[in-house]
Amino acid sequence: MGFSLMRNQKFMPTIKHLLIISIAINAGLLLKLLHHEHEWAGLPGPDTNQKNEVRLVKDVLHKAKPATDQYINLDHGDPTMYEVYWKQMGDKTTLVLSGWQSISYFSDTKNHCWFLEPGFANAVTRLHNLVGNAQTRNYHIVVGTGSTQLFQAALYALSPSNAPEPMSIVSAAPFYSSYPLIIDCLKSGLYKWKGDASKFNKDDPYIELVTSPNNPDGSIRQAVVNGSGGILVHDLAYYWPQYTPISFQANHDIMLFTVSKCTGHAGIRIGWALVKDKEVAKKMTKFIEISSIGVSKDSQLRAAKILDVIADTYEHTEKFDKSTLFFHYVYNEMAKRWRQLRSAVSKGQTFSLLDFPVEKCNFSGQRFGTQPAFAWLKCEKSIDDCEKFLKKHKILTRSGTHFGSSEKYVRISLISHKEEYDEFIRRLSLLSSMKSPHE
Numbered sequence: 001m002g003f004s005l006m007r008n009q010k011f012m013p014t015i016k017h018l019l020i021i022s023i024a025i026n027a028g029l030l031l032k033l034l035h036h037e038h039e040w041a042g043l044p045g046p047d048t049n050q051k052n053e054v055r056l057v058k059d060v061l062h063k064a065k066p067a068t069d070q071y072i073n074l075d076h077g078d079p080t081m082y083e084v085y086w087k088q089m090g091d092k093t094t095l096v097l098s099g100w101q102s103i104s105y106f107s108d109t110k111n112h113c114w115f116l117e118p119g120f121a122n123a124v125t126r127l128h129n130l131v132g133n134a135q136t137r138n139y140h141i142v143v144g145t146g147s148t149q150l151f152q153a154a155l156y157a158l159s160p161s162n163a164p165e166p167m168s169i170v171s172a173a174p175f176y177s178s179y180p181l182i183i184d185c186l187k188s189g190l191y192k193w194k195g196d197a198s199k200f201n202k203d204d205p206y207i208e209l210v211t212s213p214n215n216p217d218g219s220i221r222q223a224v225v226n227g228s229g230g231i232l233v234h235d236l237a238y239y240w241p242q243y244t245p246i247s248f249q250a251n252h253d254i255m256l257f258t259v260s261k262c263t264g265h266a267g268i269r270i271g272w273a274l275v276k277d278k279e280v281a282k283k284m285t286k287f288i289e290i291s292s293i294g295v296s297k298d299s300q301l302r303a304a305k306i307l308d309v310i311a312d313t314y315e316h317t318e319k320f321d322k323s324t325l326f327f328h329y330v331y332n333e334m335a336k337r338w339r340q341l342r343s344a345v346s347k348g349q350t351f352s353l354l355d356f357p358v359e360k361c362n363f364s365g366q367r368f369g370t371q372p373a374f375a376w377l378k379c380e381k382s383i384d385d386c387e388k389f390l391k392k393h394k395i396l397t398r399s400g401t402h403f404g405s406s407e408k409y410v411r412i413s414l415i416s417h418k419e420e421y422d423e424f425i426r427r428l429s430l431l432s433s434m435k436s437p438h439e
């Protein structure tokens with residue numbers, strides 16, 4: 001029938017019309033599909049770029065302020081503070097991955113760490129060289145699902161499999177609250193949590209975890225045990241110039257880093273270890289092979305892109321505005337948050353905070369004191385249980401008892417959304433200026 005219609009001259013104008021309508025409908029559909037594709041990925045479309053970026057930034061900036069009767073949760077160190085910076089960077093870190101990519105388990109069969117993406121390894125090396133916070137030359141890189149997995153890989157690699165007793169693991173109090181939980185979780189025969197390093201009997205072999213700057217109190221640390229049978233693991237999650245002056249290039253035997261606290265991308269679950277000894281690196285790799293058959297390639301590619309963009313903001317200044325210099329931007333935000341906190345605490349005698357010595361940062365050339373991702377707040381006066389006291393006023397924090405310390409202390413995250421943080425400061429200022437606060 002279609003054929004006979006085409007042959008009929010009388011109907012030709014209608015067919016032309018139909019063709020035009022059909023082309024218009026298809027073009028419309030195509031545009032709609034393209035637009036949806038961008039929306040689906042949460043990315044701005046090519047010609048609406050500017051508009052969408054502004055909208056995304058506005059979404060973050062206008063995140064609802066918590067109501068005065070709502071709890072503010074500053075218990076976890078969830079780095080949502082970083083969202084504003086990355087939204088301002090728009091599609092600079094956009095990565096498009098096709099269905100055929102990341103199929104194989106393997107990333108680099110020539111490397112002892114066969115699941116390490118070469119692009120990620122290059123980005124890690126590039127960033128350390130730029131910041132000067134750790135040596136990479138003659139180190140082996142092992143990638144992990146967060147530094148949480150690498151920490152366990154290090155314990156596995158360093159604990160002898162045939163020892164009569166499990167290896168003792170210690171860290172000076174106050175220590176990162178996850179260490180005892182992770183170490184004793186599976187009741188391993190290889191190692192055992194022995195608590196505060198400053199109380200450890202030096203004769204037994206041990207592994208000491210040195211966290212610097214320290215979580216929870218921000219102190220700059222060195223090993224405290226100094227026994228002959230000791231092995232050190234340095235957790236340098238916070239050794240970045242937004243938190244502390246970079247005063248030396250770290251060159252410890254095993255150093256753990258994570259994007260969670262460096263770039264704020266805790267959700268992509270990527271960490272890396274710099275390991276001097278090849279055999280230790282191989283054993284750490286074995287642990288990751290056994291426990292998760294490698295590490296997400298997609299996450300490594302995303303992490304590589306993000307680390308490279310940070311380096312680009314410094315090394316390709318012609319392409320970036322000065323206000324996008326990553327570490328400078330986040331340093332300023334941390335400095336502001338610490339000023340707000342110290343000002344709130346100084347309104348009365350209810351709370352106190354530690355002071356940090358001022359040092360020169362070799363990266364920025366500036367002199368400043370550590371401005372940690374967490375505050376280690378002490379409740380003074382008659383308040384014995386600081387966590388309970390703050391909870392009564394709808395501020396959730398983590399008690400010092402989780403860190404091998406006293407309930408007079410709490411750890412408070414400083415890296416949450418601005419709206420939450422501002423409301424926390426408002427509440428803390430009120431509590432601080434109370435004449436006689438009660439639990």
Ligand SMILES: Cc1ncc(COP(=O)(O)O)c(C=O)c1O
Nearest residue numbers: 077146147148215237258260271
């Ligand atoms: C000292 C320290 N190490 C390790 C981690 C865990 O990092 P990741 O998210 O890479 O597992 C954290 C997270 O808060 C931390 O504070």
